[in-house]
Amino acid sequence: MEKTDPLLRISHVRKSFGTLEVLKDISIDVYKGDVVSILGPSGSGKTTLLRCINFLERADGGSITLDDTTIDLKAAIREQASEVQRKTGFVFQNYALFRYMTVYDNIAFGLKVNKWKKSDIKKRVDELIELVGLSGMAKRYPSQLSGGQRQRVAFARALAPNPELLLLDEPFAAIDAKVRQELRSWLRDMITKVGITSIFVTHDQDEAIEVADEIIVTNKGHIEQIGTPRQIYREPETAFMAEFMGHPVHVDRINKIKGFNQLDDSVKAVLRPENVNITRLDEKVDSAASVEKGVVVGMLFMGK
Numbered sequence: 001m002e003k004t005d006p007l008l009r010i011s012h013v014r015k016s017f018g019t020l021e022v023l024k025d026i027s028i029d030v031y032k033g034d035v036v037s038i039l040g041p042s043g044s045g046k047t048t049l050l051r052c053i054n055f056l057e058r059a060d061g062g063s064i065t066l067d068d069t070t071i072d073l074k075a076a077i078r079e080q081a082s083e084v085q086r087k088t089g090f091v092f093q094n095y096a097l098f099r100y101m102t103v104y105d106n107i108a109f110g111l112k113v114n115k116w117k118k119s120d121i122k123k124r125v126d127e128l129i130e131l132v133g134l135s136g137m138a139k140r141y142p143s144q145l146s147g148g149q150r151q152r153v154a155f156a157r158a159l160a161p162n163p164e165l166l167l168l169d170e171p172f173a174a175i176d177a178k179v180r181q182e183l184r185s186w187l188r189d190m191i192t193k194v195g196i197t198s199i200f201v202t203h204d205q206d207e208a209i210e211v212a213d214e215i216i217v218t219n220k221g222h223i224e225q226i227g228t229p230r231q232i233y234r235e236p237e238t239a240f241m242a243e244f245m246g247h248p249v250h251v252d253r254i255n256k257i258k259g260f261n262q263l264d265d266s267v268k269a270v271l272r273p274e275n276v277n278i279t280r281l282d283e284k285v286d287s288a289a290s291v292e293k294g295v296v297v298g299m300l301f302m303g304k
């Protein structure tokens, strides 16, 4: 399928804090309806990038093109910045709900700011409460909700004014592992249902793999690799990528082992545990595999 122009084009974004170059030259295209994940270690500039493209922070250079309108991130005037903010919804890492407002009022907030008619607000908020599965909870306050429910409210609030683009900054970071897992597939379903173009920022590779159509891996202010979750996982293009994805172990004697994808100038190798089988000496092994004799010196049960 031929792709048309991107809904959002991020071009050459740069940002430093003092002498620290947080974003070196970031360019990303996001197509309508896509869910793009920005995946990178903590401190790699993910939040700063989202804040720069949404004018919560001023970049030192670069531009965005949203809806065919190009805006200089450094020099934009206030009206241009507000226009971008109006077209984007933002879900933050920490809940950032208004504590003293009910679920209903939290979701209605942006609509009141945009001076929607009261009857339209009610219709829209009711619809969203239903959509995110919080029927019957309209009158509750954030303190009366679980972490997962609060993030559903935050999601509904961001969607309320019908933005064209949704920015999600580690929305599940503060939530228990089990609920976080459920929320991933919930979020993926919601985004598909609503059909909203989204940028989902996370440091958690499992989260990115499950939620995104395309993953952009950032490291130290630049992009390491862009690809589908499969490509990112199976075809790492740099040493950083090979070590970053999965739970690899280092192999010292790389010449002894067959079947590697060799990167230019490689001096060491990494191996993913899921690609290793242990068989007893008297068992037959796949002849294509690289085989070494060894002794199991310890065992540790690790659940799944």
Ligand code: ADP
Pocket (backbone or CB within 6 Å): 017, 020, 022, 040, 041, 042, 043, 044, 045, 046, 047, 048, 049
């Ligand atoms: P991430 O979201 O990937 O964890 P951030 O974008 O939050 O990374 O931060 C990237 C780097 O920029 C970090 O080293 C952080 O300490 C620094 N940083 C972020 N915001 C500021 C700020 N307002 N002032 C100074 N340094 C900042």
Ligand code: MG
Pocket (backbone or CB within 6 Å): 046, 047, 048, 169, 170
């Ligand atoms: Mg962050």
